[in-house]
Amino acid sequence: FNFHKTLITNFSSSSTRLSHNSHNFFLSSSSALKIQKGDITQWSIDGTSAIVNAANEGMLGGGGVDGAIHRAAGRELLAACRSVPEVRPGVRCPTGEAKITPAFKLPVSHVIHTVGPIYNIHDHPEVLLRSSYRNCLRLAKENNIQYVAFPAISCGVFGYPFEEAAAIALSTVKEFSTDFKEVHFVLFSDNIYEVWLEKASELL
Numbered sequence: 001f002n003f004h005k006t007l008i009t010n011f012s013s014s015s016t017r018l019s020h021n022s023h024n025f026f027l028s029s030s031s032a033l034k035i036q037k038g039d040i041t042q043w044s045i046d047g048t049s050a051i052v053n054a055a056n057e058g059m060l061g062g063g064g065v066d067g068a069i070h071r072a073a074g075r076e077l078l079a080a081c082r083s084v085p086e087v088r089p090g091v092r093c094p095t096g097e098a099k100i101t102p103a104f105k106l107p108v109s110h111v112i113h114t115v116g117p118i119y120n121i122h123d124h125p126e127v128l129l130r131s132s133y134r135n136c137l138r139l140a141k142e143n144n145i146q147y148v149a150f151p152a153i154s155c156g157v158f159g160y161p162f163e164e165a166a167a168i169a170l171s172t173v174k175e176f177s178t179d180f181k182e183v184h185f186v187l188f189s190d191n192i193y194e195v196w197l198e199k200a201s202e203l204l
């Protein structure tokens, strides 16, 4: 009993601006998964932290969460992305991979940029989406990041069905169940938030 009490105290003492709306799940005795509605550019937490950007292969900004992150981080983020070497013309981050930059004006330590699959174009989008989440988490771990926040990668203009995306996102985070203090999903729409909560109750 005391053991659990300690954990709960520790988790509630790590404050996020959005925590009033968050649903908490345990990944392990030392790690929590939190699902909340909100704008990921506003997310902050005490500790080494990263937000994930759902970018495109060029990494020079775009619409959706990518646009919001670049606007909030400022022009230095664009310069940092531009300095990521191209692996082929116009491609800095191939689909399913991830790159890390500083976060500049954002209230976190780093931004991890990944490119999810375009659901109706890529073969085996489920393999690529899992690879996006996995590569973000690997990169976070390598950089000693303790807290990571994800948006719903590929669930906007890239057209991934929400339920399938939620199952992949949550089961992949579960693979890293002892590696982070907390992993958060910060979801913009009511609809996606509900789907994520339902899937988490099923899988965690």
Ligand code: AR6
Pocket (backbone or CB within 6 Å): 038, 039, 040, 041, 054, 055, 056, 061, 062, 063, 064, 065, 066, 067, 068, 116, 151, 152, 153, 154, 155, 156, 157, 158, 159, 186, 187, 188, 189, 192
């Ligand atoms: N905070 C959290 N989630 C957000 C925010 C925000 N501020 N803004 C939007 N979302 P999308 P994709 C949600 O389209 O499908 C860009 O142009 C949004 O509601 O941003 O991976 C890139 O440059 C949706 O649920 O990313 C690429 O070209 C989720 O974030 C392309 O879009 C992802 O939607 C990537 O498409």
